[in-house]
Amino acid sequence: MYKLIHKDKNSAARLGRLTTAHGQIDTPVFMPVGTHGTVKGITPKELDDCGAQIMLSNAYHLFLRPGLDIIKKAGGLHKFISWDKPILTDSGGYQIFSLALLRKLTDKGVEFQSHIDGKKHFLTPDDVLDIQLTLGSDIIMPLDECAHYPCSRDHAEVAMKRTIAWAKQARKSFEHKKTGKQALFGIIQGATYDDLRQECAKEIIDMDFDGLAIGGVSVGEPSDLIYNTIESVAKILPEEKARYVMGVGYPPDILEAVERGVDMFDCVAPTRLGRNGTAFTSKGKLIIRNACFQEDFGPLDASCTCYTCKNFTRAYLRHLFYAEEMLGLILLSAHNIYFFLDMMRNVRKAITEDKFVPFKKDFLEIYNKG
RNA sequence: GGGGUCGUGGUGUAGCCUGGUCUAACACGUCGCCCUGUCACGGCGAAGAUCGCGAGUUCAAAUCUCGUCGACCCCG
Numbered sequence: 001m002y003k004l005i006h007k008d009k010n011s012a013a014r015l016g017r018l019t020t021a022h023g024q025i026d027t028p029v030f031m032p033v034g035t036h037g038t039v040k041g042i043t044p045k046e047l048d049d050c051g052a053q054i055m056l057s058n059a060y061h062l063f064l065r066p067g068l069d070i071i072k073k074a075g076g077l078h079k080f081i082s083w084d085k086p087i088l089t090d091s092g093g094y095q096i097f098s099l100a101l102l103r104k105l106t107d108k109g110v111e112f113q114s115h116i117d118g119k120k121h122f123l124t125p126d127d128v129l130d131i132q133l134t135l136g137s138d139i140i141m142p143l144d145e146c147a148h149y150p151c152s153r154d155h156a157e158v159a160m161k162r163t164i165a166w167a168k169q170a171r172k173s174f175e176h177k178k179t180g181k182q183a184l185f186g187i188i189q190g191a192t193y194d195d196l197r198q199e200c201a202k203e204i205i206d207m208d209f210d211g212l213a214i215g216g217v218s219v220g221e222p223s224d225l226i227y228n229t230i231e232s233v234a235k236i237l238p239e240e241k242a243r244y245v246m247g248v249g250y251p252p253d254i255l256e257a258v259e260r261g262v263d264m265f266d267c268v269a270p271t272r273l274g275r276n277g278t279a280f281t282s283k284g285k286l287i288i289r290n291a292c293f294q295e296d297f298g299p300l301d302a303s304c305t306c307y308t309c310k311n312f313t314r315a316y317l318r319h320l321f322y323a324e325e326m327l328g329l330i331l332l333s334a335h336n337i338y339f340f341l342d343m344m345r346n347v348r349k350a351i352t353e354d355k356f357v358p359f360k361k362d363f364l365e366i367y368n369k370g
Numbered sequence: 371g372g373g374g375u376c377g378u379g380g381u382g383u384a385g386c387c388u389g390g391u392c393u394a395a396c397a398c399g400u401c402g403c404c405c406u407g408u409c410a411c412g413g414c415g416a417a418g419a420u421c422g423c424g425a426g427u428u429c430a431a432a433u434c435u436c437g438u439c440g441a442c443c444c445c446g
Contacts, residue, residue, distance in 0.1 A: 035408050056407075094407045115409050146407075187407090218406040226406090246407035253406070268408045275411050276404090291401065321411095329411055 001183050001210050002242040012261035013356040015348055018242055020086040020138040021181035025053045027263035028347050030340045031088060035061050037081040040271045041333040044083045050338040054085060056266050059131045060092025064114050068134050076136035089137035091128045093144040107165050125166040126173050133177060142170035144187040149220040156191035160200045163189040171207045183210035188233055191216055192225050197233050211242035218247045227256050234261040251343055255360045258347055270336030275329045277321050280339045284370045293318045306338035
């Protein structure tokens with residue numbers, strides 16, 4: 001499903017193309033997160049207009065609400081949410097981690113209480129695969145255990161081994177159930193322990209998944225640890241498979257990862273920070289509520305061509321946030337999504353021209369200077 | 371003219387009866403920070419009041435007493 005098109009001459013950055021049943025995806029790609037089947041604050045049309053090639057959704061959340069029956073009756077997730085481009089679904093592995101108080105893990109699967117109604121559920125790696133097959137997800141992520149940070153070596157090892165066991169199970173079942181239209185990725189865990197990462201990577205690579213993901217990063221550790229993990233794992237990944245770093249990241253993180261050969265990214269930052277009043281701009285983060293923008297009648301980002309930047313001033317956006325008007329959240333979220341996607345367009349262009357390294361340097365210089 | 375209620379950060383209030391634990395609380399507002407496979411229009415923090423003013427009682431007063439100023443209400 002992945003085709004390597006071009007390798008940057010001065011770094012490990014790569015240009016590629018993913019082919020799915022719902023269309024092609026140029027990589028490196030940023031995938032907006034739409035946990036509940038919607039990228040918060042953005043309509044599918046707007047998402048499409050600003051160049052989104054694929055969106056994320058979450059099997060755990062959709063399984064609990066509205067439930068598989070409803071999505072099946074609606075004709076699948078794509079129809080239900082009115083998005084006909086590719087969808088990648090996360091399994092809920094991250095939810096097991098973030099809603100930790102509610103769960104019990106065994107090698108067979110995970111028992112947890114619904115955060116919505118308290119009802120108990122038990123899901124095996126097979127169940128989680130089936131849920132995503134039913135949703136009609138283009139890229140399926142298997143159940144994994146995402147360790148927190150800091151994490152003891154013992155715990156990291158247990159989580160890593162469990163992730164491998166679950167991956168084996170999912171991979172085996174997928175062999176019998178696959179339709180040819182849906183892809184299954186493998187997830188590499190191991191926290192910040194390089195030997196565990198290497199061991200896990202080898203095992204996961206051997207299972208011949210359609211793509212390979214590095215999970216369990218950006219869970220609270222310092223940036224350089226994220227980069228180190230990505231670098232050491234990416235080095236041993238096969239060239240002919242797409243590489244996805246789950247949950248990363250802020251613009252600098254994405255650029256660092258691209259430079260190390262990563263193709264796919266997702267992060268809640270553009271929408272969550274947008275909703276909470278922070279805009280990503282070419283000059284770094286901008287907190288729209290700050291008093292200095294009260295009479296600033298310029299755009300969020302003078303070099304941005306998104307709808308928000310072409311039509312609205314910082315003073316107005318600030319006003320919307322203080323007045324608690326929902327348009328503020330929408331406009332900032334939309335700008336942030338556009339900013340990320342536009343950055344990725346520039347990343348791809350730079351790789352095409354073998355100019356990724358200077359591109360990254362220039363971008364970060366302006367971004368960090370503020 | 372008589373009687374009463376009330377005056378506490380920018381705003382609205384709590385505390386007063388039963389003085390000390392009030393270096394004065396809460397909400398909103400103001401200001402700033404945080405958010406990385408979203409339980410998230412969320413989270414954290416800071417600044418800001420000599421408790422209308424004056425006197426008295428007391429070891430100690432936002433709190434009790436008297437006076438005074440102001441706001442409002444009732445009766446004439």
